[in-house]
Amino acid sequence: MPARIVLNLSAPRVSWGVFAHGRLQGFTRLANDAAARAAFVELLAAHPKRPVAVMLDVVEEDFRQEALPHVWGRARRAMVERKLAQYFRTTPYRAACLQGRGAGRRRDDRYLFLALTNTDLLQPWLEAINAQGAPLSGIHLLPAVSQPLVQKLGSRGALLLVSLQGGGLRQSLFLDGQLTLSRLTPMEETPAEALLTLLPEEMEKSRLFFYNSRVLSRDALLTAWVLDPDGRLAPACRQVSEEPNFRCQVVAAETLARALAVPVGELPQDMDAIMLSLLPRAAAACNLAPPAQRRRFLEQRLRQVLYATAAGIALAGGAAAGWLLVERQGVLKDAAALRKQTAELAARYAAATRSFPAAPASAEEMRATVEAFALLRAQARTPATALRLVGSVLPAYPQVELSRLTWKRGQGGNANEEEVELAAEIRPFDGDFRAALALIQRLTEDFRNRPAVKAVKVVALPVNLDPSAPLSGNTAESREAQSARFRLLLTLEGSP
Amino acid sequence: MTNTLRAWAAPLTALIAAAAFATAAVFHAQEGLIKAQQSREEARAKHAEAQRRLNQVDEERRLIEHYAPAYRALLGAGIIGAERRVDWIDALRAAGQSLRGFAIDYRLAAQQPALLPAAPREVQVRESVMTLRLKLLHEGDLLAFLQALEEARAGLFVPRSCDIKRLAEPFTVRFEPKLEADCELAWITLVPAKETAP
Numbered sequence: 001m002p003a004r005i006v007l008n009l010s011a012p013r014v015s016w017g018v019f020a021h022g023r024l025q026g027f028t029r030l031a032n033d034a035a036a037r038a039a040f041v042e043l044l045a046a047h048p049k050r051p052v053a054v055m056l057d058v059v060e061e062d063f064r065q066e067a068l069p070h071v072w073g074r075a076r077r078a079m080v081e082r083k084l085a086q087y088f089r090t091t092p093y094r095a096a097c098l099q100g101r102g103a104g105r106r107r108d109d110r111y112l113f114l115a116l117t118n119t120d121l122l123q124p125w126l127e128a129i130n131a132q133g134a135p136l137s138g139i140h141l142l143p144a145v146s147q148p149l150v151q152k153l154g155s156r157g158a159l160l161l162v163s164l165q166g167g168g169l170r171q172s173l174f175l176d177g178q179l180t181l182s183r184l185t186p187m188e189e190t191p192a193e194a195l196l197t198l199l200p201e202e203m204e205k206s207r208l209f210f211y212n213s214r215v216l217s218r219d220a221l222l223t224a225w226v227l228d229p230d231g232r233l234a235p236a237c238r239q240v241s242e243e244p245n246f247r248c249q250v251v252a253a254e255t256l257a258r259a260l261a262v263p264v265g266e267l268p269q270d271m272d273a274i275m276l277s278l279l280p281r282a283a284a285a286c287n288l289a290p291p292a293q294r295r296r297f298l299e300q301r302l303r304q305v306l307y308a309t310a311a312g313i314a315l316a317g318g319a320a321a322g323w324l325l326v327e328r329q330g331v332l333k334d335a336a337a338l339r340k341q342t343a344e345l346a347a348r349y350a351a352a353t354r355s356f357p358a359a360p361a362s363a364e365e366m367r368a369t370v371e372a373f374a375l376l377r378a379q380a381r382t383p384a385t386a387l388r389l390v391g392s393v394l395p396a397y398p399q400v401e402l403s404r405l406t407w408k409r410g411q412g413g414n415a416n417e418e419e420v421e422l423a424a425e426i427r428p429f430d431g432d433f434r435a436a437l438a439l440i441q442r443l444t445e446d447f448r449n450r451p452a453v454k455a456v457k458v459v460a461l462p463v464n465l466d467p468s469a470p471l472s473g474n475t476a477e478s479r480e481a482q483s484a485r486f487r488l489l490l491t492l493e494g495s496p
Numbered sequence: 497m498t499n500t501l502r503a504w505a506a507p508l509t510a511l512i513a514a515a516a517f518a519t520a521a522v523f524h525a526q527e528g529l530i531k532a533q534q535s536r537e538e539a540r541a542k543h544a545e546a547q548r549r550l551n552q553v554d555e556e557r558r559l560i561e562h563y564a565p566a567y568r569a570l571l572g573a574g575i576i577g578a579e580r581r582v583d584w585i586d587a588l589r590a591a592g593q594s595l596r597g598f599a600i601d602y603r604l605a606a607q608q609p610a611l612l613p614a615a616p617r618e619v620q621v622r623e624s625v626m627t628l629r630l631k632l633l634h635e636g637d638l639l640a641f642l643q644a645l646e647e648a649r650a651g652l653f654v655p656r657s658c659d660i661k662r663l664a665e666p667f668t669v670r671f672e673p674k675l676e677a678d679c680e681l682a683w684i685t686l687v688p689a690k691e692t693a694p
Contacts, residue, residue: 299503306507310514317518324525331532338539345546352553356560359567363559365688366567368618372686373570373652376621380654382642387635405635408657 004137005043005050006276009121010057010167011186015272016040018047024277027268029166032121037128044132051137051297052129054289055279057167057272059184060118061141062088067108070101080111088115093122093139093288099178112179114141116288126293135297138287143172143182145275145282150174152259153251158220160206162199163227164190166272169199171206173215181215192232199226199236207246224248229256230269379416383407385452385492386420393446400443401427403485417454418492426462426484433463436484444488452492459487573649576686579607579624580650584683587648594640598631598673610684618689623682625656631673635660638677652684 003020014036015029028043030036044052064087068079080096088094094115102108116122122139129136146161159174165184172182185202203224210216221244226237228250240248256274257267268274291298359366386407394400402424410417426436440461448456462484549556570576574583581604592600603626610623632638638658645653658679667674 303503303507306511310507310510313511313518314514317514317521320518321521321525324522324529328525328529328532331529331536335532335536335539338536338543342539342543342546345543345550349546349550349553352550353556356557357564359560359564360571361567361688363556363563365618366563367559368616369570369576369686369688370563370566372616372619372621373566373575376652376654376684380652382639382655383658383660384639384642387639391635403662405660406657407655407660409655 003050004280005047005052005134006055006279007040007052007125008055008057008142008166008272008276008279009125010165011059011121012168012188013166013272014040014125015166015270015276016043017273017276018043018050019053019277019280023262023266024268024273027270027273027276029270029272037124040125041128041132044129044134049133049135049300051135051300053137053279053282054122054125054129054139055142055145055275055282056116056122056139056288057142057165057170057184057275058116058118058121059167059186060116060121061143061182061184062115062117063143063179063181064113065099065110065180066113067102067110070107070109076109083111084113084115087113088117091115091117091119092290093119095286095288097144097179097283097286110178112286114144114286114288116141133296135300136289136293137297138282138284138294139289140279140282140286141182141288142167142170142275143179144286145278146172147174147179147283147286148278148281149259149274150179151177153225153255155223155225158216158222160203160222160224161227162203162224162233163271163275164195164233165275166270169202171202173206173210175216181210183209192235195233195236196239197236199233200240203240203248219245222246225251227251227256227271227274229253229267229271229274381409381418383418386418386490389447389450389452389490389492390420390422393443393450396446397439397443399426399428399439401425416493420490420492421459422488422490424486424488426486429462429484433484436462437465440486440488447488447490453490454493455491457489457491459489461486570686574651575684576688578687579622579683579685583650587645587650590648591641591644594644595630595637596633596671598633601629603627604683607685610682620687620689622685622687623654624685626653626681626683628677628679628681630677630679632660632675632677633671633673635675637675638679654682654684656680656682 017027168186404423406421
């Protein structure tokens with residue numbers, strides 16, 4: 001819990017200290033006057049920006065208990081605000097403490113509404129706090145602050161918590177561990193002898209008030225716990241006569257120290273100091289300070305949250321980066337081990353290959369190169385097949401005169417094929433196209449019947465027979481002057 | 497307003513700085529891890545390759561014994577390695593003897609990688625396209641020329657196309673060329689891939 005300044009205000013006296021590392025330090029108690037405020041201002045100046053929590057031990061307080069329907073969220077807030085305005089219309093210092101659920105069928109929420117009804121005592125101190133720019137963390141009533149102590153002491157049933165505070169004799173009624181009512185009897189410094197009579201009288205008055213206001217039935221057992229760290233109240237408690245429905249027990253320093261988890265030697269003798277040490281743990285719901293007065297504290301806390309978040313992010317990032325670096329080291333170690341093993345394998349391989357026959361290249365390289373060459377040779381073609389084919393066919397057709405032969409090897413997927421285009425002319429040509437076409441037809445069939453020929457296509461004829469193509473000529477032209485040129489395209493199943 | 501800005505500047509700056517630090521640290525560490533993992537994968541691949549080679553050492557010996565003679569023959573034929581253009585010109589001249597002294601016009605294009613999808617990746621096939629114009633007495637001269645070019649052992653020559661035309665008559669001399677051929681050949685050389693790697 002962050003360190004903060006705790007301030008206890010009562011009409012006659014004021015006390016303060018610095019709560020840090022779970023302990024109250026520098027406890028100071030003075031008469032409530034301007035000099036005390038000046039001293040407190042000095043304390044604030046010595047601890048700039050330190051949050052201040054205020055505890056009030058005054059008679060101008062009010063407690064109301066009521067059960068409200070169990071609702072959530074905005075409806076609950078609106079209902080509680082309405083109730084607070086109804087009970088404590090004139091004061092901004094009011095709060096509603098949720099104390100649990102009722103036992104009835106509706107299981108209503110049980111609230112304790114509490115307020116500071118007169119702020120005259122508080123205002124000068126708040127002004128001093130604001131003037132110093134100190135963030136106000138909260139304002140609590142002393143009975144609400146004592147609630148955690150009662151729960152730690154383990155109370156059941158009706159309990160009257162009695163303590164001698166700076167403001168007087170404080171008596172708070174707790175039913176099943178929950179604060180119900182509280183009463184302060186103002187008193188100046190009282191001698192121990194006077195307490196012998198004062199304490200029983202005041203407890204009796206309180207009992208009568210509880211019975212008359214029907215907060216407690218007369219046959220219910222009421223146990224008074226007298227907080228007595230310095231042993232001043234024990235004799236008075238022992239003088240209280242035991243009754244069937246009332247008994248007085250002293251809570252000595254040892255019990256208090258155990259409940260507060262501090263060594264007995266470190267337990268303050270002053271009840272104000274004990275209550276101040278409980279103040280930082282007071283329930284947030286019982287905080288009387290309006291949000292506007294806590295703005296500086298809330299902003300400071302938000303800034304702290306931002307710093308904490310930043311630290312968390314940096315820490316998480318650093319941790320993640322660290323983990324990754326550790327992983328990286330592991331991976332690098334694996335890689336180094338693999339490299340070492342590879343070097344060993346390479347050495348064994350080198351030793352094994354020393355007995356190999358001399359070779360101009362690696363085995364794999366030689367295999368790849370030789371196979372690539374074999375592949376290229378297998379795909380290589382020359383015009384020899386085409387020329388032999390043409391030379392074997394054309395002698396049977398002496399009137400066909402070859403003017404051009406174009407040979408191409410197949411490309412892509414037809415690498416095994418060859419294409420041969422023949423451009424030829426019939427000579428002599430007597431103008432008989434019918435005879436010429438018949439001759440070309442025979443020649444085509446002759447090529448087609450050769451085993452090496454896959455296909456024969458007539459590309460051009462002496463006369464264009466295609467009905468879709470235009471045809472022109474001159475009948476006056478002499479027959480001898482006419483030519484009979486044609487072209488054939490042969491596709492060969494090539495062989496190397 | 498200034499006070500408010502000043503009050504929030506530090507925590508917001510701290511938050512941004514922390515986020516930047518965390519992001520940079522994680523990013524940097526992640527990068528390092530990825531690089532280390534890549535390094536390990538490379539080492540693993542090399543280890544597997546070394547293991548494979550060691551396991552196949554007998555097979556490698558067999559391959560060397562089987563392929564070394566053919567490989568040496570290809571080396572001798574100038575098919576493996578850099579293109580030897582002087583050898584090619586000599587081979588062309590020698591092959592030209594089969595053409596009864598007729599001249600050969602030639603043109604050799606720049607060498608470039610050849611498209612041979614079935615070629616193993618260990619070897620790169622390169623080709624220089626040569627264009628030849630030959631004068632022939634008859635078509636047999638062309639075949640004799642191609643045969644002579646191959647026997648000159650200046651490389652692997654793969655004909656792509658030949659266009660043979662009959663020259664215009666009249667022919668007045670007995671050994672006057674009757675045909676003219678325009679041929680395109682690919683001059684192939686094989687280069688081991690490791691020699692071509694950058």
